[in-house]
Amino acid sequence: MRFKIINNAEEKTYALVMEPGDEAISSLQAFCESEALTAARFTAIGAFRSAQLGYFDWEKKDYEKTPVDEQVEVLSLVGDVALHEGRPKIHAHVVLGKRDGSACGGHLLHGIVRPTLEVLxxxxxxxxxxxxxxxxxxxxxxIGA
Structure with missing residues (x-):
């Protein structure tokens, strides 16, 4: 993954470009830790060769996992970063487009990039x-913390 600061005002803006084979969430987590980020928001577009989505089951208090085992377009990836137990924690939701034009979405648990993921x-x-x-x-x- 490569990155460049594209705005160094009060709110720093980074452009991150992930490469084929990068795992989106762990790469983003590693970047946030390396930059000691405590709060941020992000958006991204690109594509995955495979992904795993989560749907929060209120009764079970856990995520139902849905594998997506095909090449998909990342139509929209949005999320935030906030501290949890002293470390930045990623919270990301995604909408994925399939070859037939259908879409699926949910909490992004895992996504393998192919060919790129462009994150602001x-x-x-x-x-x-x-x-x-x-x-x-x-x-x-x-919010009160």
Missing amino acids: LVESPGYLKRKLDPESGLPLID
């Missing part, structure tokens, strides 16, 4: 923290 990430000047929500069992952004 904007670092926020403040910081956000996540706190475990007892009702859902998820680490949600705590």
Whole structure:
């Protein structure tokens, strides 16, 4: 993965370009850790050779996993970064386009890039923290922290 700061104002903006074979979430996680990001938002487009989506099952308090084992277009990938237990945590949702024009989407758990994923990430000047929500069992952004 390569990156370049494209805006160094109060909100730093990075352009990240992932390469074939990169795993999107772990690559983004490693970047956020290397840059010590505490709060950010991002969008991306590109394509995956395969992916795994998640749908949060409220009753089970866990994600139902849906494999996508085909080449797909990343029509929209949006998410945020906030601190959880002292580390940046990625929260990403994606809409994927299939060859036949149909789409599927959900929480992006895993995505193998092919041929590219172009991410614009904007670092926020403040910081956000996540706190475990007892009702859902998820680490949600705590605006009051």
